[in-house]
Amino acid sequence: MQIAIDGPASAGKSTIAKIIAKKLDYIYTDTGAMYRAATWLAQKEQVDYNAGATIVQLLQKNPISFQIHSDQQYIYVGDRDISTEIRMPQISNNVSQVAALPEVREFLVSQQQQIAADNNVVMDGRDIGTTVLPAADVKIFLVASVQERAHRRYLENLTRNIQTPLAVLEKEISLRDYKDSHRSISPLKKAVDAIEVDTTSLSIDQVVQKILKIINNKI
Numbered sequence: 001m002q003i004a005i006d007g008p009a010s011a012g013k014s015t016i017a018k019i020i021a022k023k024l025d026y027i028y029t030d031t032g033a034m035y036r037a038a039t040w041l042a043q044k045e046q047v048d049y050n051a052g053a054t055i056v057q058l059l060q061k062n063p064i065s066f067q068i069h070s071d072q073q074y075i076y077v078g079d080r081d082i083s084t085e086i087r088m089p090q091i092s093n094n095v096s097q098v099a100a101l102p103e104v105r106e107f108l109v110s111q112q113q114q115i116a117a118d119n120n121v122v123m124d125g126r127d128i129g130t131t132v133l134p135a136a137d138v139k140i141f142l143v144a145s146v147q148e149r150a151h152r153r154y155l156e157n158l159t160r161n162i163q164t165p166l167a168v169l170e171k172e173i174s175l176r177d178y179k180d181s182h183r184s185i186s187p188l189k190k191a192v193d194a195i196e197v198d199t200t201s202l203s204i205d206q207v208v209q210k211i212l213k214i215i216n217n218k219i
């Protein structure tokens, strides 16, 4: 079983995907975290954000893995846990550039397809329904107003001690969406057979119930 959840930045994809995966006992794959890991590696090794082939070499030497400890999922490159560092603004504000590189996409998409070939998955990202898993059993496109998404990110940042003003977050999120939707390879786009769910005025539980209903109707 393959469940694809795509949508713009901070639409709640990972929160919802995690809950759905847990309820169904499927693997959850956060593909955004993989592009963030590639960006983190480039930053750490001071590699240019346009050097696709070099970034892929770094990823080959320092493989990405997801590990679960005490019911929480963490992302590693090599043996280093980078789960917290990849959420920092310097990664969020550069990840779209790295994610637009064809070599990086080819490398990570094939890993994502391998994960889905071996497991029942809920996978979230930007191009899961269009490119990574075009035959997914269920495709959801999660959206929310940019104001609501910035507000959610603001609250989430406070729990991580990141102090970015709301207006700045709104701009950063809009810019990331613009870059992700306008790149030439696998841009952020609703798949023709995806079902759009607007979460602007819904609680997490309401969104989960809505999506579980869609899944149950499809399988």
Ligand code: C5P
Binding pocket: 009, 010, 031, 032, 033, 035, 036, 095, 096, 097, 099, 100, 124, 125, 126, 127, 128, 176, 180
């Ligand atoms: O989902 P998240 O906001 O963590 O994704 C970070 C970035 O990774 C996105 O803004 C996008 O540039 C890139 N991404 C992508 N394709 C995916 C998932 C994420 O290009 N499937």
